[in-house]
Every structure is written in structure tokens, then in C-alpha cells.
Amino acid sequence: MSNTRVSRRQFLNYTLMGVGGFMASGMLMPMIRFAVDPVLEAGAAGDYIPTSQKVSELTEEPVRVDFTYDQVDGWYESEVTGTAWVYKEGDKVVALSPVCKHLGCTVNWAGDSAHPNQFFCPCHAGRYEKNGQNVPGTPPTGPLDEFDVKIEDDLLYLGATKPNTLI
Amino acid sequence: MNWTANDLDLYMQQQEYIDTAIIPLVHIGSGGAMKQSASSAEFLMNLAAFIERQFKGRVVLFPPFSYTDGNDKSRLASEWSASISDMPFKHVFHLTTDPSWSREGIIPDAIWIPSIPLESMDKKLKQSVLEDQVRQIIPVLTARWTSE
Numbered sequence: 489m490s491n492t493r494v495s496r497r498q499f500l501n502y503t504l505m506g507v508g509g510f511m512a513s514g515m516l517m518p519m520i521r522f523a524v525d526p527v528l529e530a531g532a533a534g535d536y537i538p539t540s541q542k543v544s545e546l547t548e549e550p551v552r553v554d555f556t557y558d559q560v561d562g563w564y565e566s567e568v569t570g571t572a573w574v575y576k577e578g579d580k581v582v583a584l585s586p587v588c589k590h591l592g593c594t595v596n597w598a599g600d601s602a603h604p605n606q607f608f609c610p611c612h613a614g615r616y617e618k619n620g621q622n623v624p625g626t627p628p629t630g631p632l633d634e635f636d637v638k639i640e641d642d643l644l645y646l647g648a649t650k651p652n653t654l655i
Numbered sequence: 656m657n658w659t660a661n662d663l664d665l666y667m668q669q670q671e672y673i674d675t676a677i678i679p680l681v682h683i684g685s686g687g688a689m690k691q692s693a694s695s696a697e698f699l700m701n702l703a704a705f706i707e708r709q710f711k712g713r714v715v716l717f718p719p720f721s722y723t724d725g726n727d728k729s730r731l732a733s734e735w736s737a738s739i740s741d742m743p744f745k746h747v748f749h750l751t752t753d754p755s756w757s758r759e760g761i762i763p764d765a766i767w768i769p770s771i772p773l774e775s776m777d778k779k780l781k782q783s784v785l786e787d788q789v790r791q792i793i794p795v796l797t798a799r800w801t802s803e
Contacts, residue, residue, distance in 0.1 A: 554782070556778070567778075569782065588712060590672075590712055591665070591669060591672055591673065591711060591712025591713070592711040592712050593709065593710055593711050593712040593713065594708060594709045594710075594711070609712075610709070610710065610793070610797065611672075611710055611711075611712045611713035612672055612712065612713065627672070
């Protein structure tokens with residue numbers, strides 16, 4: 489048995505402090521949790537879509553890379569197939585969006601036999617250089633968009649599109 | 656462009672560039688022909704969506720025009736084309752898996768595509784089959800575009 493005596497006053501003090509502390513923290517914890525919640529939210533790392541393209545097989549010639557993802561639009565759920573034109577620039581992998589900046593057709597590499605080293609849009613004969621720069625005098629008003637690129641185990645992952653950074 | 660409000664807004668602003676209507680003609684069979692016609696419709700709508708993606712800035716993909724065996728095709732076609740010709744489209748392409756439209760001369764320039772059953776294919780195969788079909792249709796479209 490301990491020989492320090494706890495007085496009635498001390499005992500009540502400790503008890504009240506303990507219970508009060510619990511009540512205060514019960515109120516404050518959710519508040520703090522809500523306040524810092526945006527900071528704790530997981531980053532959008534899952535937005536990269538895997539493709540079956542091996543990075544080691546890429547060359548300086550753009551190749552078509554297809555990828556699929558689910559899209560929910562209202563109640564209409566569909567599997568969308570996206571495309572990118574991917575090539576190597578030195579050691580850097582460049583993935584360009586095939587969506588024409590004019591009215592959204594799909595552009596093709598070397599689609600026009602008269603211009604074998606350009607992207608060609610079959611709708612209104614828009615043309616782009618290999619780096620996505622639109623050829624002046626053709627309908628497109630801006631360069632092709634670029635994909636964020638991630639490489640994991642020699643496989644290519646494509647992220648969100650961003651304005652062209654090569655020009 | 657698809658037949659949605661947003662796409663048609665864009666169409667209104669860019670009518671000089673978007674000059675082509677694509678109208679899928681879908682047959683709805685009855686009785687034993689139901690499954691066969693569903694399979695054809697599935698194929699045709701997949702194909703139409705693919706063409707729309709390729710030529711988004713030049714075509715408007717119409718909602719499928721469906722008909723049954725009981726419909727009088729030549730009457731349907733004349734009523735339908737009368738309304739379409741009021742719209743400012745320079746080219747109207749009818750896509751169908753039903754050969755009778757062009758064979759009987761109802762819509763002589765309807766683009767007939769033999770139906771391929773897609774239901775038993777996996778995704779990759781389906782995609783490559785459709786790609787092959789689209790590759791065959793593209794010259795037909797571009798020939799008509801450049802002929803005028």
C-alpha cells in the first residue's frame with residue numbers, strides 16, 4: 489500500500505480534469521481532422537494509365553499506343569480507348585495527344601504522302617511537325633497536347649494531358 | 656461530333672468545317688431475326704462511333720435511324736431525306752449492314768458494310784477488326800469529300 493494519502497479535494501480535481509479532458513478532445517479532434525483533411529488526401533498518383541508499350545522498343549519514329557480506361561458519364565458507363573503518339577527524343581520519351589487542335593479529329597503520323605515527317609489530320613488537311621508544332625497556313629490554331637509520361641519496369645504509363653512543352 | 660447539345664453548339668459555330676452527316680440505318684428484326692439484328696446494330700454503332708472519333712471535326716453522327724420489316728423503306732427514305740436536306744450538310748453518308756437499301760436503289764449511295772458478329776470477341780480483337788473495317792471505309796469517305 490502506498491502511504492501518500494489522496495485527499496477528497498485532490499481526488500475530485502483529478503477526476504474532473506480527466507473527464508473534462510476527454511470531453512474537450514472529443515470535441516476538438518473531429519474539428520482538427522476536418523481542418524487538415526485536404527492536406528492528408530492521397531495524391532492523384534493513380535491517374536496514370538498503364539499501356540502495353542515497352543519503352544525499350546521505342547524509336548525516334550512515332551508509334552501509336554492505345555490504352556483503355558473506364559468512363560462514367562451520367563448513368564452511361566463506357567470503356568474508352570485512348571491513343572497517343574509516342575517516340576524517343578534522345579533518352580526522353582515523348583507522348584503526344586492525337587487530338588487535332590482544330591476540331592478534335594484524330595491525327596495520324598505520316599498520314600499524307602506528300603509530308604511523310606509530319607502529323608496529318610484527314611478532316612481539313614491540318615499538319616503538325618514531329619514535336620507537335622502546328623504548321624502555319626493549315627487550320628489548327630495550336631500545337632498538339634502532350635501526355636505526362638511515367639516509366640515503370642520498362643512499361644509506359646500515360647498521365648494527364650498538358651499543353652505542349654517541347655516548343 | 657456526336658448528337659449531344661455540347662457538340663452541336665460547336666457545330667453551330669463551325670458549320671463551314673463540319674459539312675457531313677453520318678446516319679446509321681439500323682434494322683430491328685422480329686422473332687428469330689432479333690438476335691441477328693442486334694448483333695448487326697452493335698457492330699454498326701461501334702463502327703460509327705469509331706468513324707466519329709476519327710473524323711470528329713468534320714462529321715456529325717446522327718442517332719441511329721431504326722426501322723422494322725413492317726416499314727415501307729422507300730417512303731421512310733424519302734421523308735427522312737427531305738428533312739435532312741433542309742439541314743446545311745454538304746454530304747450525307749448512310750451507313751448500314753442491310754444491303755437492300757443500295758441494292759433496291761432506295762438510297763443508292765448508302766455505304767453497305769457486311770456485319771461482323773463482335774459479341775464473341777475479346778476487346779483487343781474487336782478493336783483490330785473495327786480498325787480494319789474503318790480503314791476500308793475511309794477511302795470511300797474521302798473520295799466523296801474530294802469529288803465535289
